[in-house]
Amino acid sequence: MQQNNKITKGFWIKLVSAPILMFFFAYAMVPIYDIFCEITGFNGTTGRVDSEQQYVVDENRKVEVSFFAMTMGGFPVQFGPKVGSMEVIPGKFYTASYIAKNNTDETVVGQAIPSVAPTEAALYFKKLECFCFNRQVFKPHEEVEMILRFVVEPEMDKRIKDISLSYNFFKLES
Amino acid sequence: MTTATASHDDHHHGPEKGLMRWVKTTNHKDIGSLYMWFAFTMLLVGGAFAMGIRAELLQPGMQLMDPHFFNQLTTMHGLIMVFGAIMPAFVGLGNWLIPMMIGAPDMALPRMNNWSFWILPFAGGILLSTFFMEGGAPAFGWTFYAPLSTTFAPDSTDFFIFAVHLLGFSSIMGAINIIATVLNMRAPEMKLMDMPLFVWTWLITSFLLIGAMPVLAGAVTMMLTDRNFGTAFFDATGGGDPVLFQHIFWFFGHPEVYIMILPAFGVVSHIIPTFARKPLFGYSSMVYATASIAFLSYIVWAHHMFLTGMPVAGELYFMYATMLIAVPTGVKVFNWISTMWRGSMTFEAPMLWAISFVFLFTIGGFSGLMLGIVPADIQYHDTYFVVAHFHYVLVTGALWSIIAATFYWLPKWTGKMYNETLAKVHFWWAVISVNVLFFPQHFLGLAGMPRRIPDYSLQFADFNFISSIGGFAFGASFILLTYIVIDCVRNGKPTGARPWPSAKGLEWTLEPKAQYHSFSTPPSRKLIEQESQNS
Numbered sequence: 001m002q003q004n005n006k007i008t009k010g011f012w013i014k015l016v017s018a019p020i021l022m023f024f025f026a027y028a029m030v031p032i033y034d035i036f037c038e039i040t041g042f043n044g045t046t047g048r049v050d051s052e053q054q055y056v057v058d059e060n061r062k063v064e065v066s067f068f069a070m071t072m073g074g075f076p077v078q079f080g081p082k083v084g085s086m087e088v089i090p091g092k093f094y095t096a097s098y099i100a101k102n103n104t105d106e107t108v109v110g111q112a113i114p115s116v117a118p119t120e121a122a123l124y125f126k127k128l129e130c131f132c133f134n135r136q137v138f139k140p141h142e143e144v145e146m147i148l149r150f151v152v153e154p155e156m157d158k159r160i161k162d163i164s165l166s167y168n169f170f171k172l173e174s
Numbered sequence: 175m176t177t178a179t180a181s182h183d184d185h186h187h188g189p190e191k192g193l194m195r196w197v198k199t200t201n202h203k204d205i206g207s208l209y210m211w212f213a214f215t216m217l218l219v220g221g222a223f224a225m226g227i228r229a230e231l232l233q234p235g236m237q238l239m240d241p242h243f244f245n246q247l248t249t250m251h252g253l254i255m256v257f258g259a260i261m262p263a264f265v266g267l268g269n270w271l272i273p274m275m276i277g278a279p280d281m282a283l284p285r286m287n288n289w290s291f292w293i294l295p296f297a298g299g300i301l302l303s304t305f306f307m308e309g310g311a312p313a314f315g316w317t318f319y320a321p322l323s324t325t326f327a328p329d330s331t332d333f334f335i336f337a338v339h340l341l342g343f344s345s346i347m348g349a350i351n352i353i354a355t356v357l358n359m360r361a362p363e364m365k366l367m368d369m370p371l372f373v374w375t376w377l378i379t380s381f382l383l384i385g386a387m388p389v390l391a392g393a394v395t396m397m398l399t400d401r402n403f404g405t406a407f408f409d410a411t412g413g414g415d416p417v418l419f420q421h422i423f424w425f426f427g428h429p430e431v432y433i434m435i436l437p438a439f440g441v442v443s444h445i446i447p448t449f450a451r452k453p454l455f456g457y458s459s460m461v462y463a464t465a466s467i468a469f470l471s472y473i474v475w476a477h478h479m480f481l482t483g484m485p486v487a488g489e490l491y492f493m494y495a496t497m498l499i500a501v502p503t504g505v506k507v508f509n510w511i512s513t514m515w516r517g518s519m520t521f522e523a524p525m526l527w528a529i530s531f532v533f534l535f536t537i538g539g540f541s542g543l544m545l546g547i548v549p550a551d552i553q554y555h556d557t558y559f560v561v562a563h564f565h566y567v568l569v570t571g572a573l574w575s576i577i578a579a580t581f582y583w584l585p586k587w588t589g590k591m592y593n594e595t596l597a598k599v600h601f602w603w604a605v606i607s608v609n610v611l612f613f614p615q616h617f618l619g620l621a622g623m624p625r626r627i628p629d630y631s632l633q634f635a636d637f638n639f640i641s642s643i644g645g646f647a648f649g650a651s652f653i654l655l656t657y658i659v660i661d662c663v664r665n666g667k668p669t670g671a672r673p674w675p676s677a678k679g680l681e682w683t684l685e686p687k688a689q690y691h692s693f694s695t696p697p698s699r700k701l702i703e704q705e706s707q708n709s
Contacts, residue, residue, distance in 0.1 A: 006358070007282065007354055007358050011354070011357075011358075015350045015353060015354065015384075016350070018384045018385070019346045019350075019384045019387070019388040020388070021388075022384065022385055022386075022387075022388035022389055022392075023388035023389070023391055023392050024392070025388070025389060025392070026388065026389040026390075026391070026392020026393055026395075026396070026422055026425075027392055027396075029389075029392075029418070029421065029422050029425070030396075030407060030418065033415070033418050033421060037415075040485065072410075072411075111411060113410050117483075119483060119484070119485045120485060120486070168410070170410055170411035171411070172411060
């Protein structure tokens with residue numbers, strides 16, 4: 001049996017490396033997805049600011065921010081916002097707080113994951129400080145107040161009048 | 175692998191005797207047959223699961239099984255049909271036909287070919303063995319979304335992951351083999367645009383396979399490490415994201431649906447010109463349409479995820495990109511219709527299957543367009559409308575073309591003719607029952623019946639009853655199909671080299687039953703031009 005064109009080494013390398021590359025592409029999708037979410041606010045990913053910078057503030061513009069709280073199954077800490085919602089002026093910094101109470105006799109470690117709806121607002125919802133930046137340790141029967149300091153940037157689409165911010169608390173194993 | 179080409183000269187006198195022939199074979203025809211029989215066995219197994227599903231859904235209320243077992247059946251039905259039946263059947267057809275169609279003696283990498291087949295029974299066996307494990311088989315749907323498949327799945331999921339890895343290896347090796355065969359083993363006189371469309375569609379499908387299957391392997395590997403080694407790719411607790419799973423899965427999953435339909439387009443493009451007795455209309459547009467469908471299939475994946483919370487801009491992009499696929503697909507459908515236009519048509523069994531493919535696949539394509547419209551999809555998502563849609567494209571699309579191809583090339587494979595009367599009876603039986611089975615599911619879906627649920631409310635009872643009856647009739651039709659094929663192999667009347675006098679293609683220039691190695695000397699330019707579809 002004759003081969004009409006011999007399979008060259010280069011052709012072999014291409015044929016075999018293509019699937020291997022695509023396998024690692026699946027892994028590359030993990031950081032790509034993170035960066036994509038950060039840039040676009042896709043999936044409700046919120047942004048961060050490092051300092052209280054100055055924005056051009058329009059005192060007459062008002063946006064209602066509502067706070068929500070959830071806990072994943074198996075997380076034994078009561079968790080909720082101190083106030084259900086607040087009216088904010090885009091460009092100004094505000095502080096809001098959540099109350100958490102550990103009802104068990106054990107120390108619980110958890111991490112809160114934020115999400116903003118609508119997703120078009122997520123890009124402009126920036127946090128200076130947030131309890132969600134770090135893991136939280138709850139001592140037995142301890143009640144803590146956790147704060148976040150945030151700003152809604154004025155560049156946000158003027159048609160958006162309501163923003164929902166929700167936190168979902170997960171238990172960390174250690 | 176280079177040794178395979180060198181040492182092959184000394185044994186092309188015919189197959190070994192006995193069982194070891196099949197275990198050790200490196201012959202493309204033997205391996206093609208193994209693939210086809212394996213796929214057919216899996217089709218019957220997956221079909222048996224479907225019968226269980228339809229039996230449970232015959233009447234409202236829980237009748238036969240507990241919901242967990244029902245979920246196992248739907249999951250395994252999907253996995254077995256996609257990875258065990260449709261894909262191996264197309265690889266089998268490719269093995270049988272591609273060397274004969276391009277004037278080659280065998281596949282380029284015969285030993286890898288043997289390996290890529292013999293992985294399959296083990297992968298299928300591992301997948302099926304999960305039924306007998308503690309916690310049962312995977313029950314999270316064939317799309318195995320995290321965290322259902324990571325945090326909340328039974329231990330048997332690790333076996334499922336291993337089986338998917340093996341299936342992926344097999345498909346990737348099959349694809350590499352086909353690319354190497356088409357690009358290196360083609361008759362020297364055959365240019366790319368002389369290639370028959372089945373070869374073209376398989377070449378393009380191979381590129382989809384080597385692009386998409388490794389991504390699936392990546393997804394299940396992440397699942398594996400999430401489940402057992404403490405990573406958190408899909409676990410929000412550790413900074414991961416379950417939605418990421420859906421992106422990775424559908425980045426594989428959407429090309430996958432074209433992997434299962436492009437070779438079908440190739441098959442139909444052979445059968446329709448033969449029985450319309452006209453050359454294929456628009457050969458080169460067919461090639462370019464196939465290539466553009468393949469390209470587009472990589473950039474539309476998120477239309478499966480409109481309900482995961484996507485910005486409007488993203489929804490619009492994925493909606494329009496999805497709609498765009500209808501253009502090259504429409505080119506193909508119009509080309510088939512133009513080929514039949516004013517042709518001297520006869521309606522032998524392969525042609526009946528091919529025409530009903532064009533008609534019923536187009537119905538599935540249209541319901542796909544409906545699902546691609548974002549506001550409509552919000553209503554249709556995860557209902558029986560989706561089930562009806564993908565069964566119209568996969569059963570009356572992919573499977574139809576495989577049956578058509580089997581009847582069309584069976585005389586070439588065996589040198590014998592099947593029983594035409596029985597084949598026609600079987601066709602009408604199957605085509606009527608499949609519509610009784612799947613058409614009412616459109617109505618159920620539009621009325622809001624969710625998929626993957628073993629029970630339903632009373633207003634869905636009538637259509638489900640009709641659908642189940644159609645399902646049992648359709649399932650029974652495969653008993654007749656088995657008989658027709660075995661009857662042909664055993665007692666069929668011998669045929670000439672070209673049982674369909676109007677058929678074109680190099681495979682028909684071989685003797686009635688194609689010999690063990692097809693073209694020991696490559697065909698001449700004159701013969702290639704005579705047999706080309708592009709003339």
